[in-house]
Amino acid sequence: MYTVHHKESFWAKYIFSTDHKIIGLQYGITSLVWLLFGFTLMMIMRYQLAYPESPVPFIGGLLGDGGILPSEMYNSLGVMHGTIMIFLGVVPLAFGAFGNYFLPLQIGAIDMAFPKLNASSYWMYFVGSVIMVIGFFVPGGAANSGWTSYPPLANIATMGQTVWLFGMVMLITSSLLGSINILVTVIQLRTDGMTWLKLPIFVWGQFITAFLLILAFPPLEAAGVLQLMDRLAGTSFFMPSGLVVSGEVMTNAGGGSPLLWQHLFWFLAHPEVYVLILPAFGIVTEVMANNIRKPIWGYKALVYSMIFLGFMSFIVWAHHMYLTGMGTTIGAFFQTTTMIISIPSVVILTALLISLWGGSIRFNTPMLFALGFLPMFGIGGLTGLPLGLAASDIHLHDTYYVIGHFHYVVAPGTIFALFAGIYYWFPKMTGKRTNETLGKLHFFFSFIFMNGVFMPMFVQGLAGVSRRLWDGGEVYAHAADYLYLNEVMSVSAWLLGLAQIFFIVNMIISLKGEKTGEVNPWNATTLDWTDTTSPPLGHGNFEKIPVVHRGPYEYSVPGSKVDFIPQSEKG
Amino acid sequence: MLELLRYFGLPTVSASTQGPAIDHIIALIHWLMLILFVGWGVFFIYTLIRFRESNNPKADHEGVKSHFSSYLEVAVAVFEVVLLIGFAFPIWASRVNDIPKGPEAVQIRVVAQQFAWNIHYPGSDGVFGKTSIDLVDEVENPIGLDRSDEFAKDDVFTVNQLHIPVNTAINISLSSKDVIHSFTLPELRVKQDAVPGMEIPVWFEATMTTEEFLQTTDGSAREGMGFEIACAQLCGLGHYRMKGFLTIHDDEGYAAWHEEQQEYLAEEEDDDWGDDEDW
Numbered sequence: 001m002y003t004v005h006h007k008e009s010f011w012a013k014y015i016f017s018t019d020h021k022i023i024g025l026q027y028g029i030t031s032l033v034w035l036l037f038g039f040t041l042m043m044i045m046r047y048q049l050a051y052p053e054s055p056v057p058f059i060g061g062l063l064g065d066g067g068i069l070p071s072e073m074y075n076s077l078g079v080m081h082g083t084i085m086i087f088l089g090v091v092p093l094a095f096g097a098f099g100n101y102f103l104p105l106q107i108g109a110i111d112m113a114f115p116k117l118n119a120s121s122y123w124m125y126f127v128g129s130v131i132m133v134i135g136f137f138v139p140g141g142a143a144n145s146g147w148t149s150y151p152p153l154a155n156i157a158t159m160g161q162t163v164w165l166f167g168m169v170m171l172i173t174s175s176l177l178g179s180i181n182i183l184v185t186v187i188q189l190r191t192d193g194m195t196w197l198k199l200p201i202f203v204w205g206q207f208i209t210a211f212l213l214i215l216a217f218p219p220l221e222a223a224g225v226l227q228l229m230d231r232l233a234g235t236s237f238f239m240p241s242g243l244v245v246s247g248e249v250m251t252n253a254g255g256g257s258p259l260l261w262q263h264l265f266w267f268l269a270h271p272e273v274y275v276l277i278l279p280a281f282g283i284v285t286e287v288m289a290n291n292i293r294k295p296i297w298g299y300k301a302l303v304y305s306m307i308f309l310g311f312m313s314f315i316v317w318a319h320h321m322y323l324t325g326m327g328t329t330i331g332a333f334f335q336t337t338t339m340i341i342s343i344p345s346v347v348i349l350t351a352l353l354i355s356l357w358g359g360s361i362r363f364n365t366p367m368l369f370a371l372g373f374l375p376m377f378g379i380g381g382l383t384g385l386p387l388g389l390a391a392s393d394i395h396l397h398d399t400y401y402v403i404g405h406f407h408y409v410v411a412p413g414t415i416f417a418l419f420a421g422i423y424y425w426f427p428k429m430t431g432k433r434t435n436e437t438l439g440k441l442h443f444f445f446s447f448i449f450m451n452g453v454f455m456p457m458f459v460q461g462l463a464g465v466s467r468r469l470w471d472g473g474e475v476y477a478h479a480a481d482y483l484y485l486n487e488v489m490s491v492s493a494w495l496l497g498l499a500q501i502f503f504i505v506n507m508i509i510s511l512k513g514e515k516t517g518e519v520n521p522w523n524a525t526t527l528d529w530t531d532t533t534s535p536p537l538g539h540g541n542f543e544k545i546p547v548v549h550r551g552p553y554e555y556s557v558p559g560s561k562v563d564f565i566p567q568s569e570k571g
Numbered sequence: 572m573l574e575l576l577r578y579f580g581l582p583t584v585s586a587s588t589q590g591p592a593i594d595h596i597i598a599l600i601h602w603l604m605l606i607l608f609v610g611w612g613v614f615f616i617y618t619l620i621r622f623r624e625s626n627n628p629k630a631d632h633e634g635v636k637s638h639f640s641s642y643l644e645v646a647v648a649v650f651e652v653v654l655l656i657g658f659a660f661p662i663w664a665s666r667v668n669d670i671p672k673g674p675e676a677v678q679i680r681v682v683a684q685q686f687a688w689n690i691h692y693p694g695s696d697g698v699f700g701k702t703s704i705d706l707v708d709e710v711e712n713p714i715g716l717d718r719s720d721e722f723a724k725d726d727v728f729t730v731n732q733l734h735i736p737v738n739t740a741i742n743i744s745l746s747s748k749d750v751i752h753s754f755t756l757p758e759l760r761v762k763q764d765a766v767p768g769m770e771i772p773v774w775f776e777a778t779m780t781t782e783e784f785l786q787t788t789d790g791s792a793r794e795g796m797g798f799e800i801a802c803a804q805l806c807g808l809g810h811y812r813m814k815g816f817l818t819i820h821d822d823e824g825y826a827a828w829h830e831e832q833q834e835y836l837a838e839e840e841d842d843d844w845g846d847d848e849d850w
Contacts, residue, residue: 072808146805152767153750153807240768245749246685247709258751258766292622293630298640323753323764325771328664335659339651346607346647350640353611356618358631363623371619378611382604389654391662392597395760398753398803462580462597464757466803469811476814477796478757482580556630563630 018115019539023122024101025429028422030122031093034129035415036500038084041077043497048074049472050490071470075144076160078468080135082147083164086272087171088129090410093418094279095175095213096125099182099206102425105528105537106200108191108546108568113184121177128170135163146468148269151238151261152253155230156245165228172221179210179217186210191527193548197303198567200526200552201296204303205282208310209275216271216314223264230256237261259324266317274313276410277377278306280417281348284370287420288352290524291367292359293563295553298351305344305351312341322390323397331390338388345381349374360556360563365439369420372447373413380408383458401461404454412450419446419503428528431515431535438506445499452492456485523564526552530566572598572605584787586779586798586819587759589666594760596658603650610643670772671740680744681733681773682714683752683765686809688800689714690733694725695833707748714748727832731815733800736825737780743773753803756817758784764804777819784819 014022047056048069060067069077104112112118135142140158143149154161186207190199199207229235234252238261241254281302289296296302318326318334326334352374361367383405386392396402419442426434460482465473472486473479520529531546546568554565573594577583585594621627680691680699691714693699700716700723707715713730716723735741745754747765754773755762763773781797788794800815820828 070808071811075805075808075810144808150751150804153805156750242704243749243767244684244704244707244715247707249704249707257768259769294632294634297634323762324766325764325769326667328660328667331663331667332655332660335655335663339655342651343644343648346644347640349611350643353615353618354635354640356615356622358627358634359618359622360624360627360630361619361622374615375608375612378608382608385604386597386600389596389600389659391593391659391666392600394666394762395593395597395757397762398755459580462576463582464755464801466753466755466801468805470808471811473811475812476801477793477799478582478801480792480796483792556632558632 016119018111018119020100020104020112020115020118021429021537021541023118024097024099026122027092027100027125028097030126030129031089031097034084035089035093038081038089039497039500041081041084043493044069045074045077045081046486046490046493048470050487052471052474072144073141074470075146075468076136076142079143079145079147079149079164080132083132083143083168084129085410086147086276087168088125088132090276090414090418091175091272092125094276094283094414095182095206095209096122096178098202098279098283098418098421098425099178099209101429102528103182103203103206104185104189105428105532105541106203106526107186107189107194108527108531108542108548109185109189110540110542110545112181113188114181117177118181121174121181124170124174124177128167128174131163131170132167135160135167138163148265149227149261150265151227151230151256151258152243152245154227154261155239156250162228162231165224165231168224169221169228172217172224175213175217176221179213182206182210183214191546191548194567195548197300198548198551200282201285201299201302201306202279202282202526204306205278205280205285208306209278212271212275212278212310212313216268216275219264220268223261227261259321262321262324263318266320267314270317270320271310271313273406273409274309276414278310280373280377280414281306283417283421283424284352284373286526287366287370287424288355289553289555290424290522291362291364291370292356293362293555294355294359295551295555296351297355297357298347299551299553301347302351305347309341309344309348312337312344316341319388319390319393322393326390335388335390342381342385342388349378349381364423365434365436365443366420366424368440368443369416369423372443373416373420376408376412376416376450380405380410380413383408395464396461398467399461400457400465400467403467404457404461407454407457411454412447416446416450419443424522425528426510427516427518427521428535428537430511431517432510432513433516433518433521434510435506438502438509442499442502442506445502446496449492449496449499453489453496456482456489460485523562525554525564525566527567531568572602576601582758584758584779584784585760586777586784587756587761588776588778589662590758590760590778592658592662596654596662599654599658603647603654607647666774670774671742676740676742676774677735678742678744679733679735680714680746681754681765683745683747683754683802683806684713685749685807686802686813687713688731688733688754688813688815690729690731690815691716692727692729692829692832693722694727695829696722696725698722700724700726704748725833725836727829727836729832731800733815733817734825734828735777735817735819736822737777737819739822740776741774745771745773750806751804752806752813755801755803756798757801758798759817762803780819780821780824781817 055067064070138159142160143164145154145157226237236256239253239256243250243253319338465479556563682689701720702715747767752765798817802813
């Protein structure tokens, strides 16, 4: 049994720690700060969208002449919002923080397989994220060619794009280190009796996510290096011959293909969607099983669907590219795979909904967020269908319909699941309870305003309003009937920002509160709650390494006195 | 459903021969989405109320025993196969394969650039003149037309002004000089990325003239504003204002417009004819 007896300094214990829990917290706190920052960028953009060319209050002085947000800076904020929310916020929180902290606990491991690799993964992420923001301070501002960085635009963009690429290369390397660690940990460090089909769904979600990251990220890393070469070394991987930019013939352009980048980019970025959603499925399943007091319906169907989803996510990427001049054969292939991938998503959502039937449902804060996830992810998934068929995509491609679609998946979808996870595991991390009233206020206001932000996007999208318009479509007649929605969305976004105060206050108050002394406050079955030392856990996690005797969700077993039987209980 | 979607944003006018088919498939998919969402939603809310802790203090270990959900999954799969084979594939095949190349179709080149649409007509000989990037002059000759070429002598180009005849197949050869743009005619349900280094055909047939369209806009926020060309792909700081205008004429109107262009060409041999300042 591994325990640490010597006293560690503050730096060794909290900063350069190799303990998976501390690294999980480092990931968690850093990524929450970035989420707030990325959201703030959007709140600034939404001012310009609601009131085009009026001075932005409070921070206008930082932005440009007369306090008006200039269009090139609007584009920068758009890139940084997307990049920060995905690569610095949601993925590090879902995978880095939750995966690091709870995956070893749930499989009965004393740490990750490679603790030092784990720490270096965090620090690479930290450095990568700092590089990202340095972009704001270079001449021309941060990257401004879309978070997708399509060349040739990205090739000819200002210096911020170079900074963005360096940042991405760091972040990708960090993700690769993190994912190899999760893979080896799950394969090698499962405790005795923890067979594959006894793993909690959370572990499955993380495990499949790690596979996606490790297989999908290297092509983007390669593509990022190629784009750096195009920008810095005068190569032309992504530029065809005959480019004329602002009246000047581009002499170094020739022989490359802008579509090559798109293929490499989306080969990562579609699996990335499932990187965002699989950990969310995992968290929601844990929280739901605990709060319906019965096993999840269709455990095996869930596991196989998630594996299938992971596999299929590698062969749907070009559905982002229907309008690049795609022919019938390749179009038919990607439309078919896209329709196929919708089936396991339907299976997963249906299984989670059916699980509710016969339960004894407790509506605490984590459960509310988990339940909120279901219809929101449902909307996000369903609105993917018209985008997945090339014919309907003709009208909807690159409109606000797309923005609405993926935000429903990621914002009220994944981020709700992450909030559910934070409220659910808060007692594990701190030994304290969060305030239920503040938690419920946080949920209800977030739920209302999330829909206030994203629902109108479908209307603008159906009207054909393009995304990434600095003035929100004011110059276009076809947007005229729906411009008023810009203000609705912006006000909702700002109120959504205010609603997060409930969360922040709740965290501060709860952290200052007394320890409850409870080891398993939710009466949960998985190892993270049952066989560990009392929270917050010391190095080594377990007093005695648990042995697993049963499945992860043995709630309300007939004949049992209590309504839950821990995985480690014999018999 | 189509009516519902029109209430929620879909333009009421679908002014090309392809438009109604695209609207139709959008409507069909939204039916599927609506049925699934309402079905899930009703089940969801019902179970939350019925199985809340205070109403059902003891959970049932097994829960649902039937495998009704498998039928649901099969039904979704079948519906999707029908969508693919019955609608999505044929629409796409027509879009890619039925490109009108013959003389009965109007051939136009559109060359996108930051932040304008250059429209190039072959003139009365029906053949596009040569272009060269070395001749590009952003003011006088944005597409780099080589006037010394015999076929180029009657070529006409405009900036941000696309004129086409109604009820005639239009074949646009779309390209870009600098970065990726996306050529969009929202009311005609036409959209195609303009990718530098590629010439991508876009074809459609308009079914309504601008004049007829303007009558439908009476009383709406866009009253008096005709068809537009929008850019759908981020192309730089001026992306938001990369707007062009589409004018759909009846046959006489189109012929008259063409004649007018040829007169400009003759009059102002070496002036900035065709530039948008004339408009």
